[in-house]
Amino acid sequence: MDMSGPRQRRLTKPEESIETSAAQTKSSPCPVSPIWNSGGDQAAGTRKHISISDSGLLAKFCCCMPGLILFPIMLTVVYTALFAQTMFFWITAALSVWTAVYSTSLSASAAIGAWRMRRDVGIDWHAKLKQLQEECPESSESMHIVLLPNYKEDEQMLMHTLKNLARSAMASQNLYVVLAMEEREGEAAREKAANLIDGSRHLFVDICATFHPVGLKGEIPGKSSNNQWAYRQLLQRLAPQLAKHDPSRIFITCLDADTLVHPQYFSAMTCQSMTMSSHERAWAIWQPPILLLRNLLSSPGPTRVSGYATILFELAGLANQKFAPHLCFSTYSFTLALASNHFVDGWDRDVIAEDHHMFCKCYFASIWDQLQARGKDPTGQLRSIAGDVKSSTQLHPVFLPAISYLVESDDGWFASIHARFVQARRHSQGLSELSYVLLQHMHLLASEKAHHIAPSAHMRILSIAGKMASVHIMASVHSFAFIMTLCLLVPGIVRWLLSHGVHEVIQILLTDGLQSLGGLKWAFFSIFGTVPFMELVMSVTTLIVVIDTFEGKLTADPAISNKVDSTELAAPDVQGSAKGSAGMGWWKRLQLYLMFKNDMWSGAFITMIAYGLLPASLAACSLMSKNGNGFNYIVGIKPNAS
Numbered sequence: 176m177d178m179s180g181p182r183q184r185r186l187t188k189p190e191e192s193i194e195t196s197a198a199q200t201k202s203s204p205c206p207v208s209p210i211w212n213s214g215g216d217q218a219a220g221t222r223k224h225i226s227i228s229d230s231g232l233l234a235k236f237c238c239c240m241p242g243l244i245l246f247p248i249m250l251t252v253v254y255t256a257l258f259a260q261t262m263f264f265w266i267t268a269a270l271s272v273w274t275a276v277y278s279t280s281l282s283a284s285a286a287i288g289a290w291r292m293r294r295d296v297g298i299d300w301h302a303k304l305k306q307l308q309e310e311c312p313e314s315s316e317s318m319h320i321v322l323l324p325n326y327k328e329d330e331q332m333l334m335h336t337l338k339n340l341a342r343s344a345m346a347s348q349n350l351y352v353v354l355a356m357e358e359r360e361g362e363a364a365r366e367k368a369a370n371l372i373d374g375s376r377h378l379f380v381d382i383c384a385t386f387h388p389v390g391l392k393g394e395i396p397g398k399s400s401n402n403q404w405a406y407r408q409l410l411q412r413l414a415p416q417l418a419k420h421d422p423s424r425i426f427i428t429c430l431d432a433d434t435l436v437h438p439q440y441f442s443a444m445t446c447q448s449m450t451m452s453s454h455e456r457a458w459a460i461w462q463p464p465i466l467l468l469r470n471l472l473s474s475p476g477p478t479r480v481s482g483y484a485t486i487l488f489e490l491a492g493l494a495n496q497k498f499a500p501h502l503c504f505s506t507y508s509f510t511l512a513l514a515s516n517h518f519v520d521g522w523d524r525d526v527i528a529e530d531h532h533m534f535c536k537c538y539f540a541s542i543w544d545q546l547q548a549r550g551k552d553p554t555g556q557l558r559s560i561a562g563d564v565k566s567s568t569q570l571h572p573v574f575l576p577a578i579s580y581l582v583e584s585d586d587g588w589f590a591s592i593h594a595r596f597v598q599a600r601r602h603s604q605g606l607s608e609l610s611y612v613l614l615q616h617m618h619l620l621a622s623e624k625a626h627h628i629a630p631s632a633h634m635r636i637l638s639i640a641g642k643m644a645s646v647h648i649m650a651s652v653h654s655f656a657f658i659m660t661l662c663l664l665v666p667g668i669v670r671w672l673l674s675h676g677v678h679e680v681i682q683i684l685l686t687d688g689l690q691s692l693g694g695l696k697w698a699f700f701s702i703f704g705t706v707p708f709m710e711l712v713m714s715v716t717t718l719i720v721v722i723d724t725f726e727g728k729l730t731a732d733p734a735i736s737n738k739v740d741s742t743e744l745a746a747p748d749v750q751g752s753a754k755g756s757a758g759m760g761w762w763k764r765l766q767l768y769l770m771f772k773n774d775m776w777s778g779a780f781i782t783m784i785a786y787g788l789l790p791a792s793l794a795a796c797s798l799m800s801k802n803g804n805g806f807n808y809i810v811g812i813k814p815n816a817s
Contacts, residue, residue: 225618227610227798228525237614241606242795245648249655249792256659267660268701270653275705277645281491282712288490288574289716292464292729295574299733300443301344307449317349317445318416318425320409320511324355324401325432326810330367332433334374340430341378342438344734350441351413354384355405359396383412391524399529402429403522406514417511423457424448425511429530433813434506436463437575438732444508444573457512458541458567460534463577465489465505468724470814472770474581475588476778478595481786482581483717483774488646490716493572499638500538501570502608503530506577509537513568518543528605534570535608535639539615541566542632546624565632576729582811591812596785598811603790607798609643612636651791654783660702710775718771725767726759 227238255263308315321340325333333354340346354371356364368384376382387396387404394400406427410417417425426444430436437443444461451459467482474482492501507530514521518540526532545564582598584590616636619625723729759767 225611225615226523226525227607227614233617234614237610237617238607238798240613241609241644241648242799244644245651245792245795248648248652252652252656252659256663260663263656263663264660264698264702267653267656268698270649270656271702271705273649274653275709277649278709279712281487282716284491284495285487285716288464288494288572289720289723291494291572292490292574292576292720293723295443296437296439296576296729296731297733298439298443300439300446300575301734304442304446304449307446311449314424314449316420316424317345317448318351318420319345319349319441319445320351320353320413320425320427322353322355322402322405322409322427322429323432324398324405324429326357326401327360328432328810329813330370332813333367333371336430336432336435337371337375337378337382339435339438341375342732343436343441344438345441345445346379348380350379351409351416352379352382353405353409354382355401356384356386357396357401358386359389381413383409385409394524395527397527397529399522399526399532400524402529403524406521410515421453422512422515423453423510426461426508427511427514428508429506429533431505431579433469433580434465434577435469435579435730436506436577437730439734440573440575440577443575447571447573448510454567455569457510458537458569459509460503460513460537460568460570461508461573462493462501462503462570463506463573463575464493466576466578466720466724466729467581468721469578469580470583471581471721473814474583475591475595476774477781477785478581478583478591478778479774480778480782481595481599483713483721483771484782486717486720487713490720493570493574496570499642500534500635501572502639502642503534503570505530505579507533513537516540516544526607527601528608531605531608532611534568535612535615538566538568538639539619541568542619542628546622546627562627562629564627565629566635576724578724578730580813583814584812585814592781592785594812596790599786599790600793601811603647603794604797606643606647606791606794609640609647610798612640612643616640647791647794651788654788657702658784658788710779714771714775718768721771722759722764722767 227234252263252266255266323333323336337352340350340352343350352375354368356368358364364386365384368386372382372384385405385408387401389396391400426441426448428441440463447461448456448459465485467485471479471482489504513519519537522529523532523536542564545567582591582595584594616633619628619636720729
């Protein structure tokens with residue numbers, strides 16, 4: 176048996192068709208296929224479902240771990256702030272230094288990512304693809320399936336997303352689009368799907384709609400369970416086409432409803448895949464940088480700050496995976512060979528952070544797949560030496576940006592802030608993936624073939640856990656300690672300023688300076704002195720990316736533009752963009768720079784609390800109390816596109 180890649184699922188022709196045409200969608204509900212797999216994670220073996228929702232003690236312990244790390248540290252901060260303030264200031268100083276070092280490393284990696292993005296958007300990837308296909312026609316076949324999960328999304332925005340997909344030169348010959356609708360949206364979903372299919376069927380090889388049923392046992396309504404339903408349905412609808420292709424050359428892309436991918440994304444990804452071996456391609460995942468910039472100018476300042484942080488984190492993670500793999504976020508692609516592997520079997524139906532979870536699941540699936548092959552031959556000898564198994568799953572960056580909306584409500588500033596908090600609460604539920612990684616690792620350590628796992632594989636697993644802990648736990652602890660520092664110092668500073676005249680205050684500052692703080696002067700310098708430095712190093716790269724996007728440098732197609740109809744192009748809609756050879760003038764750049772600085776200094780505090788500390792704490796609580804199932808998936812609000 177060939178174990179060089181994921182085991183392939185036999186695709187059979189369905190007896191019944193699923194939701195297909197606009198006419199079917201409008202007239203009556205289409206029959207639900209009786210073929211349905213449990214959709215569970217089989218990464219512990221073919222008979223074991225690994226999930227943090229399990230009732231066992233091990234799953235419960237792993238769910239409690241994030242809270243057992245976060246809350247005791249926070250209690251230590253509170254205790255030292257009240258009863259041992261010298262120690263408290265040094266703890267906060269250590270956290271500030273750690274954050275400064277981490278931010279500097281992140282910024283340096285993001286600068287590399289921004290440079291690679293600038294470079295790659297100028298390449299005609301489709302021309303390179305055609306050249307590769309001419310040189311190697313026997314391996315040039317490819318098929319792209321795009322899943323577009325959505326719930327109560329604006330129809331005009333969805334049409335814009337579809338038209339933007341049609342900008343790809345591969346759209347009319349290689350792209351199959353699946354509108355993954357939710358049945359709980361009611362008749363409006365069927366009407367919307369019908370209109371979208373009618374308006375875009377000429378742009379793709381095929382476009383259809385699926386309707387995720389309500390109340391299926393053992394699942395959480397949301398993007399992951401919707402993807403799994405659509406995935407199982409498309410295996411039936413497209414079975415004849417799928418059977419004609421190598422599964423490692425069939426690409427499935429999960430796309431957010433508001434995301435505009437670069438028109439060369441599919442060509443660039445296909446180019447990358449053609450340079451890989453069958454085994455490498457079968458275990459590959461592709462990810463573009465996500466830029467939340469479509470409505471930057473109209474969003475509240477604190478929400479913009481979170482968008483800047485996302486740009487920095489995503490570019491840095493994609494550019495530098497030496498110390499830890501980057502995890503999928505929002506929009507990603509992988510092959511049918513990987514999706515249909517019996518250790519993966521599509522998306523899990525009981526998770527919130529579908530993107531992170533899919534990467535972690537595939538990462539461990541590769542290890543379990545190899546361990547399964549480490550049996551004994553007929554002579555009783557082991558087929559391989561101990562310590563050679565490591566994950567083959569690798570995330571490959573495609574440095575062509577995907578541009579999305581920030582969360583924004585049409586009901587005003589406060590409503591937008593609340594909507595972003597709700598989204599942050601959902602994102603923070605990704606803390607459950609730390610529990611999932613720990614649970615998977617413990618099952619690996621307890622397996623009878625654990626000695627086959629390479630030490631470097633264990634280190635990479637711990638680095639994934641460490642990355643999650645840094646984002647969700649360490650950042651929250653530092654925010655909490657910084658807030659406690661301000662609470663301790665601000666009242667005293669105000670009283671001190673009120674009890675002295677201006678002349679005396681200036682004299683004290685000039686003569687004593689930090690000397691009056693004694694041994695704590697370096698602690699205070701570390702706490703507050705790192706803030707301007709972090710703001711500087713984090714802002715440079717992000718500001719360049721924002722300007723490049725607004726000037727259209729990151730969205731232009733170097734090839735001849737692909738028209739979606741006879742009159743217009745589905746160009747990315749970035750509010751306030753200034754496309755053209757001249758770009759933005761110095762005055763607009765200055766305005767953008769001042770807005771950026773104002774956001775960082777006035778909105779960072781709200782961002783720290785509302786989008787970081789509070790959501791992470793609530794996520795840890797829900798994990799400890801309900802094994803990760805204590806939160807429902809809530810779609811982020813986007814501005815009205817009509």
